[in-house]
Amino acid sequence: MWAEFFEFFSGAALAYLITRIPFLTFPRVKSWNEQFPPHPEPIYVDGHLIQRVLHMRIFYWLALVFAIIPLTFGWVSLGHGSALFGFGLWTVAGWLVLSRVTAFIAGEEAPATKQMAMRLQNVKNISESEDSCCPFAQPMWEITSVRCKSCGKVLLNEPRPDLGRPRSDGWIMGFIRLLVSDGRPIMSSDEEE
């Protein structure tokens, strides 16, 4: 009984990890984060940040492409190897594909979207124009909102999702937190990104 459970569970865990590879690993390379302050400090709203939001959006959707791996291995395993291991792979990868596609159809937002990048661009444009909040406007994306560093005005009421910076809470805790949240902002704790 425990052996069966273990087989199913390892398949499920493996599928979960594989589909999160793009989002967990690609953006966290050191050279990719040199233009940003270390996590969890506020990030200046500029072209780099807007580009990053668009990249995070790509990594989120790349999970669907990566889901092909456990689906294929699951299929092979169902026929020729351990059926339970294959079933575990299939369940999790299939659920990921289903839930992301249905969320997309239902209009639920991913942690990073093109609309989010456009809202940030808008904040940046206003802060550089005559309508800016103060003469030396410095929009910074803090944990819960975008705020001007000079005058403290809230410029955009939007919590910050995970932006791919290496986590300040360490490799293991950061990893677990990202696995659970999928990069969405968790508002329960102050230091959360």
Ligand SMILES: [Zn+2]
């Ligand atoms: Zn200001």
